[in-house]
Amino acid sequence: MADFLEIEDVSRHFRNIRAVDHVSLTVRKGEFYSLLGPSGCGKTTLLRMLAGFERPDTGRIRLDGRDITDLPPHKRTVNTIFQNYALLPHLTVRQNIAFGLQVQKKMPRKEIDEAVDRMLSLVQLESQADKKPGLLSGGQKQRVAVGRALILQPQVLLLDEPLAALDLKLRQKMLMELDLIHDQVGITFIYVTHDQGEAMSLSDRIAVMNNGRIEQVGKPAEIYEAPRSSFVAAFIGDTNFFEGQVLELVGDEYSRLNISGFADLVCFNDKKISAGNPVFLSIRPEKFHIGRNRPELSPKHNIVRGRVEDIIYLGGMTKYWVQAEGHKISITRQHSRFFLDEEPIRWNDDVWVWWHADDGFMLERYSEADENLVSLPPDASGTAETAQ
Amino acid sequence: MTGGRKNGEWAVTAPTFVWLTLLFVIPTFLVFTIVFKPSDPYGGIGSGWTLRTLFSLGNPNYPAILWRTAWLSALTTALCLALAVPTGYCMARTDRRFRNTLLLLVIIPFMTSFLVRIFAWKVLLHPEGLIKRGLVLLGLAHSDTSLLYTPGAVLLVMVYTSLPFAILPVFAAAEKFDFHLIEAARDLGATHAGAFFRVFIPGISRALFTSVLVVLIPCLGSYVIPDVVGGPNSEMLGNKIAQRTFSDRNLPHASGLSAILTLAVLIPMVWVVLSQRKRETGGGGSILKDIV
Numbered sequence A: 001m002a003d004f005l006e007i008e009d010v011s012r013h014f015r016n017i018r019a020v021d022h023v024s025l026t027v028r029k030g031e032f033y034s035l036l037g038p039s040g041c042g043k044t045t046l047l048r049m050l051a052g053f054e055r056p057d058t059g060r061i062r063l064d065g066r067d068i069t070d071l072p073p074h075k076r077t078v079n080t081i082f083q084n085y086a087l088l089p090h091l092t093v094r095q096n097i098a099f100g101l102q103v104q105k106k107m108p109r110k111e112i113d114e115a116v117d118r119m120l121s122l123v124q125l126e127s128q129a130d131k132k133p134g135l136l137s138g139g140q141k142q143r144v145a146v147g148r149a150l151i152l153q154p155q156v157l158l159l160d161e162p163l164a165a166l167d168l169k170l171r172q173k174m175l176m177e178l179d180l181i182h183d184q185v186g187i188t189f190i191y192v193t194h195d196q197g198e199a200m201s202l203s204d205r206i207a208v209m210n211n212g213r214i215e216q217v218g219k220p221a222e223i224y225e226a227p228r229s230s231f232v233a234a235f236i237g238d239t240n241f242f243e244g245q246v247l248e249l250v251g252d253e254y255s256r257l258n259i260s261g262f263a264d265l266v267c268f269n270d271k272k273i274s275a276g277n278p279v280f281l282s283i284r285p286e287k288f289h290i291g292r293n294r295p296e297l298s299p300k301h302n303i304v305r306g307r308v309e310d311i312i313y314l315g316g317m318t319k320y321w322v323q324a325e326g327h328k329i330s331i332t333r334q335h336s337r338f339f340l341d342e343e344p345i346r347w348n349d350d351v352w353v354w355w356h357a358d359d360g361f362m363l364e365r366y367s368e369a370d371e372n373l374v375s376l377p378p379d380a381s382g383t384a385e386t387a388q
Numbered sequence B: 001m002t003g004g005r006k007n008g009e010w011a012v013t014a015p016t017f018v019w020l021t022l023l024f025v026i027p028t029f030l031v032f033t034i035v036f037k038p039s040d041p042y043g044g045i046g047s048g049w050t051l052r053t054l055f056s057l058g059n060p061n062y063p064a065i066l067w068r069t070a071w072l073s074a075l076t077t078a079l080c081l082a083l084a085v086p087t088g089y090c091m092a093r094t095d096r097r098f099r100n101t102l103l104l105l106v107i108i109p110f111m112t113s114f115l116v117r118i119f120a121w122k123v124l125l126h127p128e129g130l131i132k133r134g135l136v137l138l139g140l141a142h143s144d145t146s147l148l149y150t151p152g153a154v155l156l157v158m159v160y161t162s163l164p165f166a167i168l169p170v171f172a173a174a175e176k177f178d179f180h181l182i183e184a185a186r187d188l189g190a191t192h193a194g195a196f197f198r199v200f201i202p203g204i205s206r207a208l209f210t211s212v213l214v215v216l217i218p219c220l221g222s223y224v225i226p227d228v229v230g231g232p233n234s235e236m237l238g239n240k241i242a243q244r245t246f247s248d249r250n251l252p253h254a255s256g257l258s259a260i261l262t263l264a265v266l267i268p269m270v271w272v273v274l275s276q277r278k279r280e281t282g283g284g285g286s287i288l289k290d291i292v
Helices: A043-051 A093-104 A109-122 A138-150 A168-185 A196-202 A220-225 A230-235 A368-375 B002-034 B052-056 B062-093 B096-111 B114-125 B130-137 B151-176 B180-187 B192-203 B205-220 B224-229 B237-247 B251-279
Strands: A003-014 A017-028 A032-036 A058-063 A078-081 A156-160 A188-193 A205-210 A213-218 A240-250 A254-259 A262-268 A278-283 A289-291 A301-313 A317-324 A327-334 A350-356 A360-364
Touching: A003 A043, A003 A188, A017 A043, A017 A058, A017 A188, A017 A213, A032 A043, A032 A196, A043 A078, A043 A156, A043 A188, A078 A138, A078 B180, A093 A109, A093 A138, A093 B192, A109 A138, A138 A168, A168 A196, A188 A196, A196 A220, A205 A220, A205 A230, A213 A220, A213 A230, A230 A240, A230 A278, A230 A360, A240 A262, A240 A327, A254 A278, A262 A301, A262 A360, A289 A327, A317 A350, B002 B251, B052 B251, B062 B096, B062 B151, B062 B192, B062 B205, B062 B237, B062 B251, B096 B151, B114 B130, B114 B151, B114 B224, B151 B205, B151 B224, B180 B192, B192 B205, B205 B251, B224 B237, B237 B251
Parallel strands: A032 A188, A032 A205, A078 A156, A156 A188
Antiparallel strands: A003 A017, A003 A058, A205 A213, A240 A254, A240 A278, A254 A262, A278 A360, A289 A350, A301 A317, A301 A350, A317 A327
């Protein structure tokens, strides 16, 4: 499919801060595309440039082949759902939804009324039509914001953290509703969020941003399973980082690693990082296996010995902290049944921890942000918060 | 429960009630009563009751003065709003560091006596004054035309003295106004001007109403400004009331004029507040809550 929205080498500075730093992206028609990153990473500034509220210092933005870089917001066929919804407080729900059609004077009053009625039923607000926004619940406000934007049939709908103001249960419900609306209307959604869960569950593709730059663009599974940088690995989900060095290449796709304390580790090396280079080995907590007896393993497995330091029961899963040769490893295991056949693992048990070579990935150290990740204590380095 | 809450409400509103009764209701009532009293030759109030004053208010000079008072005040209010809205908007949108400086500039005139400022205008507008000579130099005025002692001079100085009172409520509302709403309107296809009039103006409507009241009401009763910079053809009702009180020493007549002024303000205001209350079902309370 042809590129529908093209962002080409766009930058924006505020005083001496580079909010957006030479970003290039392409979004396909009808795609649900997320900009994901910690606060201050430039994702909102990028969105505001798409809406027309900020002018880029450099670069061009093209929509459907047309250069829209210098168009004012009211001339763009792009609409925004704001974080706080920005509903007009002096107008009713009906008037809010009709606002765009009225100011643009595109159609006679009667047609506007009909279009508003259709939109009210799509967002299920017929019964609230004559209320002012101040009397609506958070979820209803959001539906007004969605309706108000969609009635203009924009080519692209921009969503600026639209669920941030809602509580968890409502957020999950609205998440499904947004997904449904996207399927129904089929327009391109650009969704800004700092919540990796939202981005993962909704998006066709995700662009992970950090410090005004794009770290990685890909499908949710690609970003989770094959992060290209240690920032992406840490920001999307939890991970364990081990600092080390490539010893030698084994075959086409594997490398032997030297990580202090661990003997002889094998890891998948699709990036062909050559011997002698410093690397991070990143392994997701759920990729580890843990047991008190040493299992029979194929040569593509790695195994280390450790002692359980902490166990946190989380209902759906259990989290273990294992101390192994000076490394603190975070491990999560799902339990299939409450009464285990074997004796469960307890505090201070000596355990074996093993993983398949394909479940770890090597990342080159190349940015300052990565340095920060390493200097943090190991028990905190795996969580998303530290990346902010 | 309801009883307790009622009592609580009474306790909270009692001071306001006492204050209003002592300083507004009783004096107003007295003014209205004196209209029906005869005047005594020493400038006091005689005994007994009479309708003489009421008939004497039909003086053929009064409608013209009343009309002038009304249009000068209305025009002053309109000009003040027209200046205050863009000023307040710009102040609210300036960087926080400069905002306080701007606010100070608006308030600075208050630090000089009201009278001194009016006399300063007299100097500026004087035939030999800076403004007059400048206008003549630019060919914008004839050297014979008088700037001083005209309704125009009264209007100018009234706008000047009232403007800060109009700006402050607008600024206070604009500062609290959520400018994301303007962005939202722009996003939905409104032009700059469209967003301003459809979103910003309704958003600060209560402040506009406050501005109208705090400018219009003192203007209707203004007396010093027309006295100092105005001439015989720019006399306002306030001058007449002063004249009846100090020169003619006819208190009932002055009370009669005051009563007309009071009713001219009260009746429209009560009407506005009542219609507001009817419109705002669920919107909570009357507009006066913001002002008082």
